[in-house]
Amino acid sequence: MTSNSADINTTPKAVAVLGANGHTGRFVIAELLQRGLKPIAIGRNIRRLAEAGFAERGVECREAAVEDDAALDRALAGAAAVINCAGPFMDTADAVVRAALRAGVHYLDVTAEQPSVQTTLDRHEAAAGKAGVAIIPAMGFYGGLADLLVATVMDEWDDADSIEIFVALDSWLPTKGTRVTGEKNTARRLAINGGQLEPVRQPPAERVSILPEPFGQQTFVELSFSEVPLIARRTQTKELHSFLGTTALRDVRDPSTPPPQPVDDTGRSAQRFAVDVIVSRGEVRRRIVAQGQDIYAVTAPIICEAVQRILSGDIRDTGAKPPAAIFNAASFLRALAPHLSVEVAEM
Incomplete structure (x- = not known):
C-alpha cells in the first residue's frame, strides 16, 4: 500500500529519554506513552532497561x-527530541546537548542545578538558533515551573521590583539521584540583589509565609534552584529570591530519610507541594500559587x-532559552490542569 501525507502525519514522533530507568525517567516514559508519543528508552546498561519492563510496553x-559520542549518536537516531533525565546534569547535559545538535533534534532536561542551566544557555544559544531547535534546561518541577508561574503572573509587566518564590513540601523523600546530585553540587546558590546576579547572601534569609491548605503558616530559608538563572535570563527585576520550606530542607539533609514510596497505581508518592510566587512592582503585588502531588511525578x-x-x-521561538521564552506560559499552565492546580490573585 502506498503511504500518503495523512499516514505520515499520524505516525507517532519518537522522543528519546536518557536515564529512562531512573525514578523520574520512568514517569516520563509513561507520560509519553499516554500522550501517544513514541519513547525510546536510553540508559548506560541495557540489562537495567530490560528490568524496567519497557519492552513489554x-x-x-x-x-x-x-562519555561515548558515537553511542549517543546511535541512540538518538530517528528521534525528534531528547529528554535528559540522567543527572547530575553538570556531568551529562553538555554531552547530550552536543549530541542533540549533531542530530538536529530538540533537547530538554530536568536539572535543578544552577551551573548546568547557565552553562547550557551560555554555551549553546548560537548553535541552537542556527539549527532551529529548542534547547530548554530545567523543564521540570524545579526551574521551569517557577519560570512559567512568574511569566504568567507578570502578564503585561515588562519588569518587576521584586520576585519571591516559596517552595513548600510536606515532606521530601529524596531519590538516589537527588542525593548524588546534592553531594556533587557544591556551587554557591545565586539570587538577584539590587539588579545583580550574585551568590545568596550569608547567612541565608528566612521568611514566614501563609500558604493555602494543607500547608498554612510555613517557615522558609533562602535556597535557590534552577529557577533563578532561568528567570534572570529573560526578566528584569531588582530582586529575585527563592526559598525552600524548612520541613523539606530537614528531610533532604537527613541521610536516614528513605526514598519515595508509591501510594497509587501511577507510582506517585503521597507528597504534596505548593509553589507560591509573589511579584511586586511599585505598590502593586501579584500572587500565583501552584499545588499538586509528588515533585518527581509532576x-x-x-x-x-x-x-x-x-x-x-x-x-x-527556538534556541537555548528558558521555558517562558519558548511557550505561552499561561496557556501551558492551563494544559497542566489535571496534574496541577493554579490560582492567580492580585494582592
Missing part, C-alpha cells in the same frame, strides 16, 4: 553512555507537555 531500548507532564508543544509547532 512496546518501548524500544538502546544502550549509550554520555515533572513528567510538565516536560512532556513541552515536548508535545515543540513537536506540534506551538512555540514562540
Whole structure:
C-alpha cells in the first residue's frame, strides 16, 4: 500500500529519554506513552532497561553512555527530541546537548542545578538558533515551573521590583539521584540583589509565609534552584529570591530519610507541594500559587507537555532559552490542569 501525507502525519514522533530507568525517567516514559508519543528508552546498561519492563510496553531500548559520542549518536537516531533525565546534569547535559545538535533534534532536561542551566544557555544559544531547535534546561518541577508561574503572573509587566518564590513540601523523600546530585553540587546558590546576579547572601534569609491548605503558616530559608538563572535570563527585576520550606530542607539533609514510596497505581508518592510566587512592582503585588502531588511525578507532564508543544509547532521561538521564552506560559499552565492546580490573585 502506498503511504500518503495523512499516514505520515499520524505516525507517532519518537522522543528519546536518557536515564529512562531512573525514578523520574520512568514517569516520563509513561507520560509519553499516554500522550501517544513514541519513547525510546536510553540508559548506560541495557540489562537495567530490560528490568524496567519497557519492552513489554512496546518501548524500544538502546544502550549509550554520555562519555561515548558515537553511542549517543546511535541512540538518538530517528528521534525528534531528547529528554535528559540522567543527572547530575553538570556531568551529562553538555554531552547530550552536543549530541542533540549533531542530530538536529530538540533537547530538554530536568536539572535543578544552577551551573548546568547557565552553562547550557551560555554555551549553546548560537548553535541552537542556527539549527532551529529548542534547547530548554530545567523543564521540570524545579526551574521551569517557577519560570512559567512568574511569566504568567507578570502578564503585561515588562519588569518587576521584586520576585519571591516559596517552595513548600510536606515532606521530601529524596531519590538516589537527588542525593548524588546534592553531594556533587557544591556551587554557591545565586539570587538577584539590587539588579545583580550574585551568590545568596550569608547567612541565608528566612521568611514566614501563609500558604493555602494543607500547608498554612510555613517557615522558609533562602535556597535557590534552577529557577533563578532561568528567570534572570529573560526578566528584569531588582530582586529575585527563592526559598525552600524548612520541613523539606530537614528531610533532604537527613541521610536516614528513605526514598519515595508509591501510594497509587501511577507510582506517585503521597507528597504534596505548593509553589507560591509573589511579584511586586511599585505598590502593586501579584500572587500565583501552584499545588499538586509528588515533585518527581509532576515533572513528567510538565516536560512532556513541552515536548508535545515543540513537536506540534506551538512555540514562540527556538534556541537555548528558558521555558517562558519558548511557550505561552499561561496557556501551558492551563494544559497542566489535571496534574496541577493554579490560582492567580492580585494582592
